[in-house]
Amino acid sequence: MMVDARPPVLRIEHLRVSFRTGQGSQVAVEDVSLEVKPGQIVALVGESGSGKSVTAMAAMGLIDPPGQVEDGNIWLGDCNLRTCSERQLQQVRGQEIAVIFQDPVNALNPVISIGKQLVESVRQHRQVSAQEAKKLALSQMQQVGLAQPDSLFHKYPFQISGGMCQRVMIANALLAGADLLIADEPTTALDVTIQAQILKELNRVRHEAGMSILLITHDLGVVAELADYVYVMRAGRIVEQGDVYDIFAAPKHPYTKYLLDCR
Numbered sequence: 325m326m327v328d329a330r331p332p333v334l335r336i337e338h339l340r341v342s343f344r345t346g347q348g349s350q351v352a353v354e355d356v357s358l359e360v361k362p363g364q365i366v367a368l369v370g371e372s373g374s375g376k377s378v379t380a381m382a383a384m385g386l387i388d389p390p391g392q393v394e395d396g397n398i399w400l401g402d403c404n405l406r407t408c409s410e411r412q413l414q415q416v417r418g419q420e421i422a423v424i425f426q427d428p429v430n431a432l433n434p435v436i437s438i439g440k441q442l443v444e445s446v447r448q449h450r451q452v453s454a455q456e457a458k459k460l461a462l463s464q465m466q467q468v469g470l471a472q473p474d475s476l477f478h479k480y481p482f483q484i485s486g487g488m489c490q491r492v493m494i495a496n497a498l499l500a501g502a503d504l505l506i507a508d509e510p511t512t513a514l515d516v517t518i519q520a521q522i523l524k525e526l527n528r529v530r531h532e533a534g535m536s537i538l539l540i541t542h543d544l545g546v547v548a549e550l551a552d553y554v555y556v557m558r559a560g561r562i563v564e565q566g567d568v569y570d571i572f573a574a575p576k577h578p579y580t581k582y583l584l585d586c587r
Contacts, residue, residue, distance in 0.1 A: 422497030426509035439477030487518035
């Protein structure tokens with residue numbers, strides 16, 4: 325098997341995140357290191373409260389008080405996001421890192437039409453006219469499998485299904501031209517049929533757009549279908565990592581075996 329010598333799109337080194345509480349400082353993530361190579365889907369797996377979503381939010385620079393990143397580095401290419409200003413981080417979000425959440429309906433602005441949100445995203449990251457931005461948005465909506473994009477363009481998030489909203493979020497990530505997509509439990513709120521469609525779409529995005537994906541999930545069925553590499557997280561720490569085939573065929577850590585037995 326050939327080793328991918330290309331530098332990672334995302335590299336997290338020895339990350340430590342804590343939250344201040346009435347009982348003192350509580351560590352949520354401790355000494356977490358991981359990387360995502362170009363065009364790779366990497367799964368960060370664990371039960372609720374394991375620290376996987378906190379890790380993802382740290383990668384986006386979205387840990388707000390009472391939380392704080394105490395230690396570690398977060399490299400996006402050759403740029404250390406820990407040294408970036410808030411203004412620089414705002415430019416990185418969307419343009420270089422995009423995110424989709426498990427509740428796509430609430431992730432979209434409820435009082436702005438789907439089309440306007442996509443057009444605003446295009447114009448934020450590209451120097452194009454409003455007319456050209458609309459053309460790009462309609463084309464991308466069609467590419468992610470949204471039927472009748474002209475009609476959908478004028479609708480609001482609450483007027484369409486959760487699966488359609490998730491496709492809108494994927495379209496938004498592609499329009500911004502991001503190199504990395506962080507997908508935080510992207511299928512949890514969807515029914516089984518729509519889940520399969522979204523997973524297929526994420527796989528298409530990886531192959532056709534060359535986008536790298538950090539997949540945050542508790543669902544090993546999703547991992548088996550999509551991921552190339554897996555990090556297993558428990559109580560804020562990485563307890564096992566490996567190629568997806570090795571993890572499923574010969575898990576080494578008792579917690580990984582437990583997760584597989586619970587499928």
